[in-house]
Amino acid sequence: MTKSRRRRPLPVPGWIALKRDGGELPDDAIRALINGAVAGAVPDYQVSALLMAIVWRGLSPRELATWMDAMIASGDRLQLDDIPGRKVDKHSTGGVGDKISICLAPLVAACGVPVPMMAGRALGHTGGTLDKLEAIPGMRTDLEPATFRRILRKTGLVLAGQSRRLVPADRLLYALRDATATVESIPLIASSILSKKVAEGTDALVMDVKVGIGAFLPSRAAARQLARTLIDLGRRAGLTVVALLTAMDQPLGQTVGNASEIAEAIDILRGGGPPDTRALTLRLGAEMLVQGKAARTIAEGTARIAAAIASGDGLDRLRRCVQLQGGDPRCIDDPTRLPTARHQTIWKAPRAGRLVRLDAGLIGRAATLLGAGRLRREDRVDPGVGITFHAKQGDALERGQPIATVHYSQKARLESARPLLAQAITVADEKPRRSPPLVLERLS
Amino acid sequence: MTKSRRRRPLPVPGWIALKRDGGELPDDAIRALINGAVAGAVPDYQVSALLMAIVWRGLSPRELATWMDAMIASGDRLQLDDIPGRKVDKHSTGGVGDKISICLAPLVAACGVPVPMMAGRALGHTGGTLDKLEAIPGMRTDLEPATFRRILRKTGLVLAGQSRRLVPADRLLYALRDATATVESIPLIASSILSKKVAEGTDALVMDVKVGIGAFLPSRAAARQLARTLIDLGRRAGLTVVALLTAMDQPLGQTVGNASEIAEAIDILRGGGPPDTRALTLRLGAEMLVQGKAARTIAEGTARIAAAIASGDGLDRLRRCVQLQGGDPRCIDDPTRLPTARHQTIWKAPRAGRLVRLDAGLIGRAATLLGAGRLRREDRVDPGVGITFHAKQGDALERGQPIATVHYSQKARLESARPLLAQAITVADEKPRRSPPLVLERLS
Numbered sequence: 045m046t047k048s049r050r051r052r053p054l055p056v057p058g059w060i061a062l063k064r065d066g067g068e069l070p071d072d073a074i075r076a077l078i079n080g081a082v083a084g085a086v087p088d089y090q091v092s093a094l095l096m097a098i099v100w101r102g103l104s105p106r107e108l109a110t111w112m113d114a115m116i117a118s119g120d121r122l123q124l125d126d127i128p129g130r131k132v133d134k135h136s137t138g139g140v141g142d143k144i145s146i147c148l149a150p151l152v153a154a155c156g157v158p159v160p161m162m163a164g165r166a167l168g169h170t171g172g173t174l175d176k177l178e179a180i181p182g183m184r185t186d187l188e189p190a191t192f193r194r195i196l197r198k199t200g201l202v203l204a205g206q207s208r209r210l211v212p213a214d215r216l217l218y219a220l221r222d223a224t225a226t227v228e229s230i231p232l233i234a235s236s237i238l239s240k241k242v243a244e245g246t247d248a249l250v251m252d253v254k255v256g257i258g259a260f261l262p263s264r265a266a267a268r269q270l271a272r273t274l275i276d277l278g279r280r281a282g283l284t285v286v287a288l289l290t291a292m293d294q295p296l297g298q299t300v301g302n303a304s305e306i307a308e309a310i311d312i313l314r315g316g317g318p319p320d321t322r323a324l325t326l327r328l329g330a331e332m333l334v335q336g337k338a339a340r341t342i343a344e345g346t347a348r349i350a351a352a353i354a355s356g357d358g359l360d361r362l363r364r365c366v367q368l369q370g371g372d373p374r375c376i377d378d379p380t381r382l383p384t385a386r387h388q389t390i391w392k393a394p395r396a397g398r399l400v401r402l403d404a405g406l407i408g409r410a411a412t413l414l415g416a417g418r419l420r421r422e423d424r425v426d427p428g429v430g431i432t433f434h435a436k437q438g439d440a441l442e443r444g445q446p447i448a449t450v451h452y453s454q455k456a457r458l459e460s461a462r463p464l465l466a467q468a469i470t471v472a473d474e475k476p477r478r479s480p481p482l483v484l485e486r487l488s
Numbered sequence: 489m490t491k492s493r494r495r496r497p498l499p500v501p502g503w504i505a506l507k508r509d510g511g512e513l514p515d516d517a518i519r520a521l522i523n524g525a526v527a528g529a530v531p532d533y534q535v536s537a538l539l540m541a542i543v544w545r546g547l548s549p550r551e552l553a554t555w556m557d558a559m560i561a562s563g564d565r566l567q568l569d570d571i572p573g574r575k576v577d578k579h580s581t582g583g584v585g586d587k588i589s590i591c592l593a594p595l596v597a598a599c600g601v602p603v604p605m606m607a608g609r610a611l612g613h614t615g616g617t618l619d620k621l622e623a624i625p626g627m628r629t630d631l632e633p634a635t636f637r638r639i640l641r642k643t644g645l646v647l648a649g650q651s652r653r654l655v656p657a658d659r660l661l662y663a664l665r666d667a668t669a670t671v672e673s674i675p676l677i678a679s680s681i682l683s684k685k686v687a688e689g690t691d692a693l694v695m696d697v698k699v700g701i702g703a704f705l706p707s708r709a710a711a712r713q714l715a716r717t718l719i720d721l722g723r724r725a726g727l728t729v730v731a732l733l734t735a736m737d738q739p740l741g742q743t744v745g746n747a748s749e750i751a752e753a754i755d756i757l758r759g760g761g762p763p764d765t766r767a768l769t770l771r772l773g774a775e776m777l778v779q780g781k782a783a784r785t786i787a788e789g790t791a792r793i794a795a796a797i798a799s800g801d802g803l804d805r806l807r808r809c810v811q812l813q814g815g816d817p818r819c820i821d822d823p824t825r826l827p828t829a830r831h832q833t834i835w836k837a838p839r840a841g842r843l844v845r846l847d848a849g850l851i852g853r854a855a856t857l858l859g860a861g862r863l864r865r866e867d868r869v870d871p872g873v874g875i876t877f878h879a880k881q882g883d884a885l886e887r888g889q890p891i892a893t894v895h896y897s898q899k900a901r902l903e904s905a906r907p908l909l910a911q912a913i914t915v916a917d918e919k920p921r922r923s924p925p926l927v928l929e930r931l932s
Contacts, residue, residue, distance in 0.1 A: 060669035064543060088533035093668035096540035099508060224537035225504035 054080055056090045063097040071110045078114035082213050088220060095217070095226035103231040108273070109280045111231070115239040118213035122189055124160055124245035127197055131158045131245060132336040134328055135237055136252040137270070138170035138260050140408035141295030144252070144325055145173045145203070146309035147317075150361035151329050153200030154352040157336030160196050162206050162244045166417035166425060169408030170260065171305065174205050175417075179303040179382055179427035183371030199364045211239045219421070230266070234273040241283060248284040248335035249274075250328055254292035255484060258404020264289065264484065271487045286331055289485040290324060294402040294437045297321035300411045301430015301451060307379040313359040320436075320482055326350060327483055385428035385451035389458065393441040397471040402437050406468035410461040414452050426453055431465075438479050441471055498524055500534045507541040515554045522558035526657050532664060539661070539670035547675040552717070553724045555675070559683040562657035566633055568604060568689035571641055575602045575689060576780040578772055579681055580696040581714070582614035582704050584852035585739030588696070588769055589617045589647070590753035591761075594805035595773050597644030598796040601780030604640050606650045606688045610861035610869060613852030614704065615749065618649050619861075623747040623826055623871035627815030643808045655683045663865070674710070678717040685727060692728040692779035693718075694772055698736035699928060702848020708733065708928065715931045730775055733929040734768060738846040738881045741765035744855045745874015745895060751823040757803040764880075764926055770794060771927055829872035829895035833902065837885040841915040846881050850912035854905040858896050870897055875909075882923050885915055 059073045069077075077094065080086030103111060124131055132152065136142055149159040163173035163185075174185045185205040187195070195202040208215075214236050221227045241249050251274055254260065255267040271287035278285035297318040299308045311317035312325055330345025339345035352358045359376065367373040375381045393399075411417060415426030432449045435441060447469055452458040503517045513521075521538065524530030547555060568575055576596065580586055593603040607617035607629075618629045629649040631639070639646040652659075658680050665671045685693050695718055698704065699711040715731035722729035741762040743752045755761035756769055774789025783789035796802045803820065811817040819825045837843075855861060859870030876893045879885060891913055896902040 057667055057669045060540075061672075064540065064669050064672075087667075088531075089536040089664060090668055092533040093536040093540045093670060096504075096508065096537045096544070097669075100540070100544045220533060223501055223531075224534055225501045225508050225541075226537060228505075228508075 054086065056080070056086055060090065060094045060097055063094060063101055066101050068104050069107055074107060074110045075114045078111065078118060078213050081216060082118045091217070092220050092224040092226065095221055095224060095229075095232065098232060099226050099229040102229070105276060105280070108231045108235060108277055112235040112239050112242070112277060112281065115211055115213040115217070115235060116243050119211050119243065120189070120207070120209040121243045122160070122192070122210070122245040124158075124193065124196070127158055127193070129156065129158050130247045130336045131160050132248045132250065132332045133159060133161055133241055133244070133246040134250045134252065134332060135241065137233075137254050139254045139292045139296055140170060140258045140404040140411070141297050141300045141305065142171065142254075143176060143297065143299070143305035143309045144321065144328060146176060146306060146362070147312040147358065148325050148329055148332070149201045149203060150313065150365065151325065151349050151352045151358035152332045152336070153361045154357035155329075155333050155338050155348045156200070157333055157338045158196055159201040159332070160192070160244055160246055161201065161203050162210070162240060163203060164206070166412070169258070169405055169412055169417065171300070171302070171408075171411075171417060173203070175425045176302045176305050177203055177371075179306050180366055180371040180375050181381075181383075183366060184369050187369070195365065195368045199361055199368060201361060201365050203365060203369065206240055210243045214239055228261075230270050230273050233270060234277050238274060238277055238281065238283065238285075242281050246283070248286070249278065250331045250335060251285060251287040252328060253287050253289050255289050256291050256293035256404065258295065258408055259292040268485065268487065275487060284335060286335060286486070286488040288328065288331065288483050289487070290483050291480055292404055295404050295407055295433065296324065298433050299430060300407060301416045302425060302427040303382040303384065304430045304432060304451070306375070306382055310359070310362075310376060310379050313353060313362060315353050323482055383428040385426070385430070386453045388449050388451045390446045391448040391450055391465060391469065393443055393445045393447055393471050395471055396443045397441060398474045398476065399435050399437055399439045399441055399447065399469070400472045400474050401468070401470035402433070403468040406464045407431060410464040410468065413461040413464065414450070414457050415454070429453055429457075438476060440476070498530065500524070500530055504534065504538045504541055507538060507545055510545050512548050513551055518551060518554045519558045522555065522562060522657050525660060526562045535661070536664050536668040536670065539665055539668065539673075539676065542676060543670050543673040546673070549720060549724070552675045552679060552721055556679040556683050556686070556721060556725065559655055559657040559661070559679060560687050563655050563687065564633070564651070564653040565687045566604070566636070566654070566689040568637065568640070571602055571637070573600065573602050574691045574780045575604050576692045576694065576776045577603060577605055577685060577688070577690040578694045578696065578776060579685065581698050583698045583736040583740055584614060584702045584848040584855070585741050585744045585749065586615065587620060587741065587743070587749035587753045588765065588772060590620060590750060590806070591756040591802065592769050592773055592776070593645045593647060594757065594809065595769065595793050595796045595802035596776045596780070597805045598801035599773075599777050599782050599792045600644070601777055601782045602640055603645040603776070604636070604688055604690055605645065605647050606654070606684060607647060608650070610856070613702070613849055613856055613861065615744070615746070615852075615855075615861060617647070619869045620746045620749050621647055621815075623750050624810055624815040624819050625825075625827075627810060628813050631813070639809065639812045643805055643812060645805060645809050647809060647813065650684055654687045658683055674714050674717050677714060678721050682718060682721050682725065682727065686725050690727070692730070693722065694775045694779060695729060695731040696772060697731050697733050699733050700735050700737035700848065702739065702852055703736040712929065712931065719931060728779060730779060730930070730932040732772065732775065732927050733931070734927050735924055736848055739848050739851055739877065740768065742877050743874060744851060745860045746869060746871040747826040747828065748874045748876060748895070750819070750826055754803070754806075754820060754823050757797060757806060759797050767926055827872040829870070829874070830897045832893050832895045834890045835892040835894055835909060835913065837887055837889045837891055837915050839915055840887045841885060842918045842920065843879050843881055843883045843885055843891065843913070844916045844918050845912070845914035846877070847912040850908050851875060854908040854912060857905040857908065858894070858901050859898070873897055873901075882920060884920070
C-alpha cells in the first residue's frame with residue numbers, strides 16, 4: 045500500500061495564536077495565509093480572527109513587507125515601463141469635500157509627469173473619486189489594462205478604478221475588514237494602499253494623510269505613524285513615498301457631493317475655486333512635480349502648476365481624459381450640464397456670531413444620508429445631492445445669513461440628514477482666531 | 489406606496505469595534521450576537537473577529553453573565569427537580585491521565601449524592617472522559633434526556649456526552665474558537681464550561697482546575713483567575729462552584745490511554761490504584777459530598793468516600809451505570825476484557841539517576857500521536873494504545889530500569905511519538921526533593 049498523500053491542512057490556528065501572543069509570523073506563513081485566503085483554502089473566519097489579532101499586535105516591518113508582497117503577488121501588475129518619465133500618483137486617506145485628484149492629475153500631467161491614477165469609491169463618511177467622476181455623464185472608470193495604458197500615454201493621465209485583476213487579496217481583505225471592525229490598523233491600512241500603488245506601476249506616490257475629526261485617523265500621532273509606515277514600506281518595495289499631513293476638521297473647499305465637487309475641481313482648473321482647494325492643489329502638485337523630476341523645488345513646482353492653470357493646459361488635459369474615458373466633454377466647459385438634485389434648501393445662521401464649527405465628520409455623514417455616499421457597498425450614489433457652503437470656520441455671520449445650501453432629491457433623506465447638520469454647524473460668540481494651517485507637516 | 493419594511497441589518501461591526509476598543513457591550517447586543525450566530529444571521533467571520541477582540545479585551549462580569557445566559561437560552565435545559573437531593577457535578581479543565589471522573593462519580597453516588605455528569609472528548613493533548621468510557625465495549629454516551637434522567641434516578645449517576653440540544657451556541661462557538669486560536673480566554677472558557685453545567689441541571693459544581701505544563705492554562709495565576717471567574721459567574725447563575733487548583737506537571741496516576749485509564753479507575757474502586765489518583769479521588773469526592781450535604785466536613789467526606797471504596801459500593805454503582813448505558817459490565821470485574829494495543833515496547837532509563845521530569849504536556853502529545861487522542865475533531869481514537877508508567881517524578885532509577893511501557897498499534901505512530909517521549913522524560917543527577925502537593929489551593 046502506498047502512503048496516503050492526503051494534503052496536510054495548513055496550521056492556521058497556530059499562526060493566529062502566534063500573532064495573538066505578540067509573536068512574528070514567518071514569511072512562509074504570511075504567504076500561505078494570503079494565498080490561502082484568496083484561494084479559499086483559509087476560511088474567512090480564520091482570516092478575520094487573524095486580522096483582529098493584527099489590529100491588536102501589529103506587524104513588524106519585515107512581516108508587513110512580506111504581507112504586502114504576498115498581496116501584490118495575488119494578482120497582475122501593470123507594466124508602465126514603455127511610458128517615458130517617472131510616473132507619480134497621489135493618494136488621500138479620505139476626506140470630506142476632497143476633490144483634489146480631479147484637478148490635480150490633469151495639472152501634473154500638463155507639466156509633463158504621467159499620472160496613472162487608480163482611485164476608490166465612497167464608503168463610510170468620506171467621498172470617493174470614482175463616484176465623483178461618474179457624475180460626468182458617460183464617464184467610465186472600469187478600464188482594461190490596455191485601455192488604461194493607452195489613455196495614460198495619450199493624455200499623460202488616467203483616472204480609473206482598480207482593475208479586478210489587480211491585488212484581489214486587497215478586495216477580499218478589505219471587504220472582510222469592513223465587516224469585522226478591523227479596518228483601523230496602521231499596517232493593514234498601509235499595505236492596502238501601497239499594494240495597489242505598487243501594482244499599478246507608479247514610481248512615486250504623494251500621500252495626503254488627513255488629520256482631524258473628518259479624517260479616518262483623527263489623531264495627528266496616528267496619522268504621522270501611518271505616514272512613516274507608508275514611507276518605510278514604500279522604500280522596501282522600491283516606491284518613493286512623500287507624505288503631507290493635512291487638516292480635515294472642516295470640509296475641503298465649498299462643496300460636498302459628487303457633481304458639485306466636479307464643478308469645483310473645474311473651477312480650480314479655470315483659475316477660480318475656493319482658496320483652500322487651490323492651495324492644496326498647488327502644494328500636492330508641486331510635490332508630484334518634484335517626485336517626477338519636473339521641478340527641483342516646491343516653489344518651482346508650485347509656479348509650474350499655477351502656470352498650467354493660467355494657460356488652461358490643465359483644463360484641456362481633463363477634457364481629453366474625460367472624452368477618452370467615454371464622458372461628455374461638454375460638461376468640462378459647461379458644468380451646468382452635470383446632474384443636479386431635484387430640490388434645495390438654505391441652511392441659515394440661527395443667530396449672529398462666528399461659525400466656530402463645521403464638523404467634517406458629521407457633514408460627511410449627512411451627505412452620505414442625502415445619497416452622496418454609501419452606507420453599504422451595494423448602495424447607489426445620487427450624483428446631484430450634496431451640500432454647498434457659503435461660509436468657512438471662523439467667518440462672522442449675521443442672523444439668518446446662509447451658511448449652506450443643501451441639495452436633496454428625497455424629503456425623507458433631507459430629514460434624516462438634518463439632525464447631523466444641526467450638530468455639525470455651530471454659531472457662537474468667539475473672538476476671531478487664526479485658522480490652523482492646511483498643511484500641518486511633511487514627512488519623507 | 490407603503491414604507492419598505494426591509495429588516496435593518498444588525499450593527500455588528502460597530503459592536504465588534506466597541507469591544508476592540510475596550511468598551512462594554514450592551515446586553516441587547518450580546519443577546520443579538522449569540523442568537524444571530526446560532527441562527528446564522530451573524531456570519532462566522534464576524535463572530536471570530538469578536539472572539540479575538542474578547543481574547544484581547546475580556547468581558548466584564550455583567551457582560552459575561554449575559555453572554556452565558558444567552559448561550560444557555562440557545563438550547564434546552566434539563567429538569568432534574570424530580571430527582572431528590574442536591575445534584576453535584578465535577579469538571580476538570582483537562583489533564584493528562586486524568587481518569588478521576590470514572591471512579592469519582594460512582595463513589596459520590598454511592599454516598600447518596602446524585603451526579604448528573606456530562607463529559608467531553610479528547611482534543612489537543614488532554615484526554616476526554618467520553619473516549620475513555622467508550623473503551624468499554626458497547627458503552628453508549630449519547631443519551632436522550634429521558635434516558636439520562638432515568639439512569640440518574642436508578643443509579644445515582646450518569647456518565648454522558650452533551651446532548652445536541654443543550655447549549656448549541658457553545659458547540660458553534662467552540663468549533664470556531666478551536667479553529668481561530670481564540671480558546672485561551674478566561675471569560676470564554678468560563679462561559680463554555682458553566683453554560684453546560686447550568687443547562688444540565690446540576691446544583692453545585694466542584695471544579696478541578698489544572699495547573700502546570702500539562703494543563704491548558706499552565707500558570708497558577710491564570711488558573712486562579714479562571715477559578716475566581718467560575719465561582720463568580722456560577723453565583724450569578726445560582727450554581728455553587730468550589731474550585732481546587734491541582735498540579736498537572738506529570739501525568740496523574742500510572743496510565744495515559746483510554747482503556748488503561750478505565751482499568752486504573754476500576755483499581756481505585758477496588759481499593760488499589762496509584763496514590764495520587766486515589767488521593768485526588770478522595771479529596772474531590774469529599775468536596776462533592778459537602779456540596780451535596782452528605783458530609784459536613786472534608787474529613788467526614790473523605791471517610792465516607794473511603795468507606796464506599798472499601799464496601800465495594802462504588803464499584804457496584806459503576807457496574808450498574810455501565811450496564812444501563814449498554815456497556816459490557818464484565819469489564820468492570822475483569823479489566824483484561826478491555827481493548828488492548830497490538831504491540832508494546834519498554835522505555836528504559838538511559839542512565840542511572842533520578843527521574844527529574846515526566847512532562848505531562850509532551851506525554852499527552854505523544855499519547856495523541858499514538859492514537860489515544862485527536863489532532864482533528866473527526867479523528868477516531870484507538871482505545872488500546874497509551875503509556876503505562878513504572879516510575880513517577882523524583883524516583884531514583886538504575887540504568888536500564890523500565891520507566892514506561894508504550895502500547896501501540898502502528899509502528900509509524902510509535903516512531904512519531906518517540907521524539908516527544910525522549911523530550912518528555914529526563915533522568916539526571918539530582919538530590920531528592922519533596923514533591924509539590926497535588927492540591928495547591930482551594931477557592932470558593
